[in-house]
Amino acid sequence: MFSLIIKQIVNRGKSNFWLGFELLLVFCLVWYIVDYLFVLSYNYRIPSHLNVENVYRIDIQTLPEAHPEYSVIENDSMNLMENFYRVVNRIKQHPEIEAFAVSFNQSYPGAGSYNGRQYRYPQDSSKFVQTQSFLIAPLGDYFQVFRHMGKDGRNVFSMEDHEWNDPNEIIISKMVEDLFFPEESALGKIILPVKGIEGEEYKVKGVIGDIKRFDSHRPAPVSFSVKRIDAENVRNTEISVRFKRKLNSVELTSFKQEMFRELRIGNYFLKNIVSYRKIVDDFNLAEGTIIMSRTHISLMFFFLLNILLCVMGTFWYRVNSRRAEIGVRRAMGATKEKVRHMFVAEGLIILTVIMIPAVLIEAQFVYAGLIHTVGYTDITAGFYLPDYQMLRFVLTNLITWFLIAFVILLSIWYPAYLAGRITPVEALRDE
Amino acid sequence: MIKLYFKQAWMLMKQNRFYSFIYIVGTGLSISMVMVLAIVFYVRIADTYPENNRSRMLIVKNARVRVPDNYFSSSLSLKTVETCFYSLEKAEAVSAVYEVWENQFFIQSLRNREQIPVKLKCVDSGFWKVFSFKFREGAPFTEEDMESGIKTVVITETLSRQVFGHKETVGEYLSVNFVPYRICGVVKDVPFLSSHAYANIWMPYTAYPDLETWWKSWSNDTEPLGNFVCYILSPSVQMLSQVRSEAVENIHKYDASSDRIEFDVFDQPDSQWQFLLRSHDPYTYNFRKLLLIYGIIFFILLFIPAVSLTGLTDSQMEVRLAEMGVRRSFGASRSILMKQVIIENLLYTLLGGVTGLFISYVIVWGARQWIFYIGSSFLELSPENIDMFSPLSLINYKVLIIAFLICLIFNLMAAVIPAWRFSSREIVESLNAK
Numbered sequence: 001m002f003s004l005i006i007k008q009i010v011n012r013g014k015s016n017f018w019l020g021f022e023l024l025l026v027f028c029l030v031w032y033i034v035d036y037l038f039v040l041s042y043n044y045r046i047p048s049h050l051n052v053e054n055v056y057r058i059d060i061q062t063l064p065e066a067h068p069e070y071s072v073i074e075n076d077s078m079n080l081m082e083n084f085y086r087v088v089n090r091i092k093q094h095p096e097i098e099a100f101a102v103s104f105n106q107s108y109p110g111a112g113s114y115n116g117r118q119y120r121y122p123q124d125s126s127k128f129v130q131t132q133s134f135l136i137a138p139l140g141d142y143f144q145v146f147r148h149m150g151k152d153g154r155n156v157f158s159m160e161d162h163e164w165n166d167p168n169e170i171i172i173s174k175m176v177e178d179l180f181f182p183e184e185s186a187l188g189k190i191i192l193p194v195k196g197i198e199g200e201e202y203k204v205k206g207v208i209g210d211i212k213r214f215d216s217h218r219p220a221p222v223s224f225s226v227k228r229i230d231a232e233n234v235r236n237t238e239i240s241v242r243f244k245r246k247l248n249s250v251e252l253t254s255f256k257q258e259m260f261r262e263l264r265i266g267n268y269f270l271k272n273i274v275s276y277r278k279i280v281d282d283f284n285l286a287e288g289t290i291i292m293s294r295t296h297i298s299l300m301f302f303f304l305l306n307i308l309l310c311v312m313g314t315f316w317y318r319v320n321s322r323r324a325e326i327g328v329r330r331a332m333g334a335t336k337e338k339v340r341h342m343f344v345a346e347g348l349i350i351l352t353v354i355m356i357p358a359v360l361i362e363a364q365f366v367y368a369g370l371i372h373t374v375g376y377t378d379i380t381a382g383f384y385l386p387d388y389q390m391l392r393f394v395l396t397n398l399i400t401w402f403l404i405a406f407v408i409l410l411s412i413w414y415p416a417y418l419a420g421r422i423t424p425v426e427a428l429r430d431e
Numbered sequence: 432m433i434k435l436y437f438k439q440a441w442m443l444m445k446q447n448r449f450y451s452f453i454y455i456v457g458t459g460l461s462i463s464m465v466m467v468l469a470i471v472f473y474v475r476i477a478d479t480y481p482e483n484n485r486s487r488m489l490i491v492k493n494a495r496v497r498v499p500d501n502y503f504s505s506s507l508s509l510k511t512v513e514t515c516f517y518s519l520e521k522a523e524a525v526s527a528v529y530e531v532w533e534n535q536f537f538i539q540s541l542r543n544r545e546q547i548p549v550k551l552k553c554v555d556s557g558f559w560k561v562f563s564f565k566f567r568e569g570a571p572f573t574e575e576d577m578e579s580g581i582k583t584v585v586i587t588e589t590l591s592r593q594v595f596g597h598k599e600t601v602g603e604y605l606s607v608n609f610v611p612y613r614i615c616g617v618v619k620d621v622p623f624l625s626s627h628a629y630a631n632i633w634m635p636y637t638a639y640p641d642l643e644t645w646w647k648s649w650s651n652d653t654e655p656l657g658n659f660v661c662y663i664l665s666p667s668v669q670m671l672s673q674v675r676s677e678a679v680e681n682i683h684k685y686d687a688s689s690d691r692i693e694f695d696v697f698d699q700p701d702s703q704w705q706f707l708l709r710s711h712d713p714y715t716y717n718f719r720k721l722l723l724i725y726g727i728i729f730f731i732l733l734f735i736p737a738v739s740l741t742g743l744t745d746s747q748m749e750v751r752l753a754e755m756g757v758r759r760s761f762g763a764s765r766s767i768l769m770k771q772v773i774i775e776n777l778l779y780t781l782l783g784g785v786t787g788l789f790i791s792y793v794i795v796w797g798a799r800q801w802i803f804y805i806g807s808s809f810l811e812l813s814p815e816n817i818d819m820f821s822p823l824s825l826i827n828y829k830v831l832i833i834a835f836l837i838c839l840i841f842n843l844m845a846a847v848i849p850a851w852r853f854s855s856r857e858i859v860e861s862l863n864a865k
Contacts, residue, residue: 272548306457309460318746
């Protein structure tokens with residue numbers, strides 16, 4: 001049976017040429033996309049150890065001087081601070097609020113700006129790691145608001161446990177711990193900044209689970225430090241709150257209206273309340289990978305559709321022009337299934353043969369370094385599958401084979417069904 | 432003769448319904464992919480409201496200042512625009528637009544206490560000449576308003592409705608960050624993808640608080656830099672290159688006026704398509720490379736379906752080989768047969784083209800919120816409920832011509848090889864096929 005099909009394929013060389021050529025092109029292109037999506041979905045599966053559901057950012061601002069209610073007295077540093085604490089207390093005391101936090105310079109998930117801070121390796125002080133730095137005020141509980149997990153990835157990390165208000169104490173993510181202290185715990189250890197004043201050093205106060213800046217990327221090292229609020233930096237703060245439960249839009253609007261009234265203290269007024277779900281989603285969308293992946297998926301559908309049409313049309317003609325042969329075969333006792341299987345096997349064998357040159361072409365692209373790894377960083381601690389080039393290559397090729405095989409099955413089904421229906425009498429009469 | 436070919440092709444199509452269906456749908460789908468790409472570019476490059484003069488407009492957006500051992504990049508300062516561009520003699524109009532960062536400006540609505548975020552652009556009186564806005568009410572602010580820094584604004588219909596309800600709003604006062612501005616005109620909404628003109632509120636830049644203080648506080652060397660983008664309108668498309676070279680000359684003079692700093696605008700002014708390609712990477716752009724990449728993408732998108740349809744045509748030809756043999760034995764030449772096959776195929780392709788155009792409109796409309804961002808990263812998202820583009824602008828003869836040309840190329844790719852192969856078979860062999 002097998003050698004017979006091979007013989008058939010060779011004999012129909014010319015008509016198989018176009019089919020094979022098309023399959024070869026599409027195999028390479030689909031592989032490229034599968035590889036892209038493979039890395040992407042692997043990245044998406046890596047957890048980010050925090051949660052932004054039911055978390056909102058409360059934007060407050062001070063009135064401009066032009067405003068009729070603007071008061072010069074309220075703008076001195078003491079009143080500015082006192083009123084700020086009043087604002088925070090009113091928010092904190094609202095019965096729907098579970099936790100609140102105050103941070104500086106966009107230190108929250110989905111923030112557009114990136115503040116970097118570099119720390120030296122304890123083993124080798126000439127090397128350093130760049131961390132994304134979050135600056136937090138010692139008010140409320142930041143980690144409770146965003147439900148940051150501890151390094152075990154199970155329990156919510158809490159700042160209150162640690163009584164954390166020393167600017168020289170920092171909290172790092174698990175990745176930094178793994179890089180700096182591979183075999184031991186980082187708690188209580190000292191690390192040094194790259195650019196700092198003489199004698200500046202930081203003590204590790206806690207380790208949290210790894211977080212990702214973009215959903216589509218790998219986790220990256222982060223560090224948290226603490227800074228007290230004063231009249232100078234109070235303008236650069238942002239207030240985040242976690243609600244006890246999910247509010248519907250009506251409840252949210254009434255909360256907003258209440259806050260518009262409540263937070264009109266001194267020169268402060270409420271500007272807006274924004275959900276972190278939206279902030280994070282917009283941030284991910286703006287980064288571009290989501291649109292890239294949609295484009296890739298549409299292209300993949302397009303290529304597979306081409307295969308579908310090409311294979312379907314070619315085999316439909318093939319069935320028609322081989323009616324006599326099929327008739328003879330049926331007359332000699334081949335069952336409907338056997339005739340069908342013959343066509344299906346023919347398609348799959350062509351695909352498998354095509355895979356050999358396809359893999360060779362793909363390998364050229366890999367060697368030339370043209371294959372992009374989404375969210376690639378050279379700092380990785382721990383296991384990351386897409387970095388194993390060979391394994392990834394084999395896996396993505398297998399996935400591609402199955403994808404195209406599925407499409408071939410789908411497209412041969414109808415012509416093969418027609419072939420199976422040919423009765424010996426009918427076909428032989430044509431002769 | 433051609434009529435006969437079409438007749439024959441039509442009959443043939445009715446005979447092989449399944450094949451015809453696959454072929455037409457296949458053509459439609461394959462053309463739709465390229466059409467979608469073409470539409471994406473069309474919407475961003477062709478003249479469309481209120482950027483009706485894109486084809487004779489030049490843009491300068493990015494600039495760099497080099498000082499010994501450092502450099503700064505940004506847009507232009509007002510002084511740069513004044514010295515280099517306002518003075519252009521050949522230009523029909525010049526406009527400087529101050530790009531305000533997002534989330535800076537809010538409007539205080541009288542109806543509720545909520546703050547409405549707005550997209551604000553600070554412009555000059557030339558802005559209303561470079562772009563052709565449709566005024567529903569009132570008129571643009573005047574040159575005198577501009578010079579004396581009168582607090583006056585032009586807003587969109589939607590914003591006017593949102594803040595004031597349905598009554599006439601020219602002459603009303605609007606609170607922008609708690610400062611009252613007089614409304615002098617209301618314009619038709621601007622689609623988001625007309626990004627040069629897009630905003631929902633425009634004011635004279637002379638009325639803007641603290642213009643340019645940020646850059647001035649930075650350093651003396653950065654005097655040429657600021658947040659202004661400059662648009663230059665040429666009187667005609669033919670004059671473009673002259674206007675451009677006058678601008679380039681002015682930039683060189685400006686650069687030469689200081690020994691300490693080096694001022695560079697990276698080969699701008701750009702035309703609209705250059706501006707679009709440059710947006711990927713303003714400083715190390717390479718138009719030739721980018722055009723090549725897009726060319727390759729277009730080619731692949733056409734080539735893959737063409738190969739699959741060639742396979743189909745090929746199979747069909749094999750069945751019709753006997754017919755070819757008969758035609759040739761009665762004296763039809765090879766070129767006549769080839770012509771027939773290609774014309775027959777053109778019928779399929781045209782039907783497929785109509786299907787494809789339809790499919791591509793559906794795709795573009797369905798994915799309008801993201802499809803125009805293809806290839807860009809760190810993009811500016813459109814606010815909710817804003818039209819990306821006006822769909823009617825797509826239904827015009829230019830798009831149809833583009834579609835027809837794509838069909839033609841596609842048809843040639845898919846039909847020429849089979850036609851050539853089968854018309855060159857030996858007559859005896861062909862006759863023997865059945």
